[in-house]
Structure formats: C-alpha cells, structure tokens
Amino acid sequence: MVNTSTQAKGAVEITFEQIGRPELWNTNTGNVTPIHIYQVKNGRLIFHLDFSASASHIVVLNGELQKPFITASNLHVTSFDGNTLAGYSAEAAEEVFAKIVTDKGVKRIAARGKRPLRPLSLGKEFSFDLEGDNALLISKWKMTMDGGAGFEQSFHKFDFDDSAWHNVTNGAWEMQLPQERDQATYPVTLWYRISFEIATLPPNTRLLIDGFSGSEYQLFVNGDEIKDKGRRSKLDAEIKEVDIQSHVRVGRNIIAVKLIANRRTDGILDLLKIIGYFAVEKSNDGYMITEKHRVVKVGDWTKQGYPFYSGTGSYRTEIEVPSKYIGGKLFLEVDCGDDVLEVSVNGGESRVVPWHPYRVDVTDSIKAGGNTFELKITNTLINLLEAVQKPSGIFSAPRLVHEHRYELSLL
Numbered sequence: 001m002v003n004t005s006t007q008a009k010g011a012v013e014i015t016f017e018q019i020g021r022p023e024l025w026n027t028n029t030g031n032v033t034p035i036h037i038y039q040v041k042n043g044r045l046i047f048h049l050d051f052s053a054s055a056s057h058i059v060v061l062n063g064e065l066q067k068p069f070i071t072a073s074n075l076h077v078t079s080f081d082g083n084t085l086a087g088y089s090a091e092a093a094e095e096v097f098a099k100i101v102t103d104k105g106v107k108r109i110a111a112r113g114k115r116p117l118r119p120l121s122l123g124k125e126f127s128f129d130l131e132g133d134n135a136l137l138i139s140k141w142k143m144t145m146d147g148g149a150g151f152e153q154s155f156h157k158f159d160f161d162d163s164a165w166h167n168v169t170n171g172a173w174e175m176q177l178p179q180e181r182d183q184a185t186y187p188v189t190l191w192y193r194i195s196f197e198i199a200t201l202p203p204n205t206r207l208l209i210d211g212f213s214g215s216e217y218q219l220f221v222n223g224d225e226i227k228d229k230g231r232r233s234k235l236d237a238e239i240k241e242v243d244i245q246s247h248v249r250v251g252r253n254i255i256a257v258k259l260i261a262n263r264r265t266d267g268i269l270d271l272l273k274i275i276g277y278f279a280v281e282k283s284n285d286g287y288m289i290t291e292k293h294r295v296v297k298v299g300d301w302t303k304q305g306y307p308f309y310s311g312t313g314s315y316r317t318e319i320e321v322p323s324k325y326i327g328g329k330l331f332l333e334v335d336c337g338d339d340v341l342e343v344s345v346n347g348g349e350s351r352v353v354p355w356h357p358y359r360v361d362v363t364d365s366i367k368a369g370g371n372t373f374e375l376k377i378t379n380t381l382i383n384l385l386e387a388v389q390k391p392s393g394i395f396s397a398p399r400l401v402h403e404h405r406y407e408l409s410l411l
Helices: 382-386
Strands: 010-016 022-025 032-034 039-041 044-051 058-061 069-073 076-080 084-089 095-102 105-112 125-130 134-138 141-145 166-168 188-198 206-209 216-221 224-226 240-243 251-261 272-276 279-283 286-290 295-297 312-321 329-333 340-345 351-353 359-361 369-378 399-409
Touching: 010 058, 022 044, 069 076, 069 084, 084 095, 095 399, 105 399, 134 188, 134 279, 134 286, 206 216, 351 359
Parallel strands: 188 286
Antiparallel strands: 010 044, 022 032, 022 058, 039 044, 069 095, 076 084, 084 399, 095 105, 125 295, 125 312, 134 272, 141 166, 141 188, 188 251, 206 240, 206 272, 216 224, 216 251, 279 286, 312 369, 329 359, 329 399, 340 351, 340 369
C-alpha cells in the first residue's frame, strides 16, 4: 500500500476480506513486526496504518487470528504476549488504556497517564563539513571566431580585452550568434573566455572538462596553458577533472578555451564547473570563491555558501540529556525536506532514512549527560548539474522527542 502523494495522510483504515494475524514488513529496514491493534467486523479484518508523505507499507497475514488480541488502545503498542501489553505514548491523557478481546468477552485495562516531557532541541547551530567537493558554476562566456591570429592577438592572455566579443552562455555556439553567417563553412576555430573571483585561495582547486564539444580544444588559466587532459572525475567517467591549483590566484581569474567546432551544435555545452574545498558567496552579479564555513545555522545550505553543492553535508552537535528522559522512548525528528537522512548518536551505528517520516528511534543510543549527534543530509545532483539551487540541509532545529513507556496487564 502506497501513499502516492507528497502530503501526509495520517491514519488510514485498512480492511481485508481474509482474517489472520497481520504483520508489518518495514520497507526501510526489512524488519517484520506484528500489528497489535485490529478489529474483526462483519467478517473482515480492520486496522489503521499511518501514511506519511510518499510512505509505503507491506502487510502480510501470517497464521490464524487467535484470542486474546487488542481491539483498541491510545498507546503505540510494541508487544503483547496475551497477558502483558507494552507500549508508549507522548499524549497528555489522564489515562492510557487498551481493550482486549478474550474468550470471555472484551476487557478494558488502564493506567494513570504521565505528564509529557518537553522535547529537547539540538539547537540552531552545528559544526559542518562536506563529504565531497563544493562547486562554483559559471555560464556567462565571451566568445569570438578566430580568423587565424588568435594567439598573435593574445586571446589566451589574462589582460586581453574581450569586451567586444559576443555574450554567450553554455549551449550550441552558432545558435547564439547575433546574425547568421554568410557561409556555413567548417571547421571553425572558436575562442571562449570567462572570469571568476577568488577571495581566499583554497587548496586543491580543479576544473571539470564537461561538454567541450568539438574535435579538439586548448585550455588556458590566467594565460597558462593546461596541457593535462585530466583524469576521470567522481561525478562521471566521461567528465574529466583537471588540476588548476598552481595557476589560480586571489582576485580575478581568467579561463580561456580555444575550441575547433565541426558543426553548428558544437561549443561549450555545459556549465563550467570549478570544484574544490571552498565556499562561494554572492559578488556583484555572480559568485566568488571564499573560505569554507566550519559552522552553519539550520536552514537552506544553498544560502550559506553551498548553492551548487550536490552530495552529503555532515552536521555535528552535542546536547545534554537529563536523566529523567532515560527509560522512555526517544525519537529524533529532523526536518530535511525530501533528501536522505543518516543519523549516528555517540559514534554508534548509522541509520539511514531515505524518505518521510524523518523520525528515528534512538532510545538505545542515548545516555544521561552529554550526547553527540552526527546528522548527514544527501541531496540530489540537480544543484551541481543544472545550477538549480534546490533547498538542501536541515531546515529547523532537530528535536529529541520523549514518549513515556507503559505496561498494562490483564491480571
């Protein structure tokens, strides 16, 4: 059963014509757990399942239904052995209860409710690091056709004045000319130039050769020819990665490309991608490379120096958990949009949550006193490949939610 909507549907009534003991097969973890609360009405099995955004459930009827069984409760029931019921709740109810169908009829058992404990916030500021390269993406080029004297006119040099060249973006070169050529002859030698700013020189700066469509090209950074044709990048084996660290400098930098086009659809087809260990900040009508931020606040990371980053961002923080919270159920709730969440507490085993609900049972990992949380968010490739600044990261303060445990007994 699948919620095909991106909106939560809450508790949904499910009915089966066949009657049996229902089990829930968790599509995230593979765990199989009994569904403890159900009814039988008019020869049909009835129970409720919660459907968060895009949630899916697999239910299997395994074996004959036998009494006693629980027909109603305001607890989230975790176990029932026929006598003792265990469960938890965060509700501020005067009592917790369960109705149990036995051979002697329906019995109601109850206990006094406990006052809820307030959720603990993980705060609004985190230590932060990237597990991959950040990127600066640029699309505004200057372009001209070379009549044969490009090098003599210093097209590749840093201080060449390209203000009279055509303004183009990534894409087929000839479609961007202000007017059609008199004769569509090929090949054509093209020159492209583009600039970017560096405020703080980062280490390990590289350039991705992506979409250089033509029979050959030459690459220049600040007037220096880069003869290395690169190695396979982590992003794509067809995209080459070239080290330009020794050629870049603080301030304005110029990249020039001489490219031989053999058809009208050649040219620099994709965004220019400069990658490395840096952040980027807005500067005039574009972005400039700056020093990486070691601390970020909750909110979209594309607004905090990483507008074009696609990959995993790692958030770390530590909070104090009072001893009164130990003994209850503890759930970590994280608001991370529609991306993938990975949680580790106190250096323990990581748990991955690929979709809603971003709620992780961390009961067994929490201790009284200081607890360290590492939350990893992995977004999609659209930020890097298309320069779409899709909001990414942790958008509000994560919460550690406490729910009291209860045991009810038929005896």
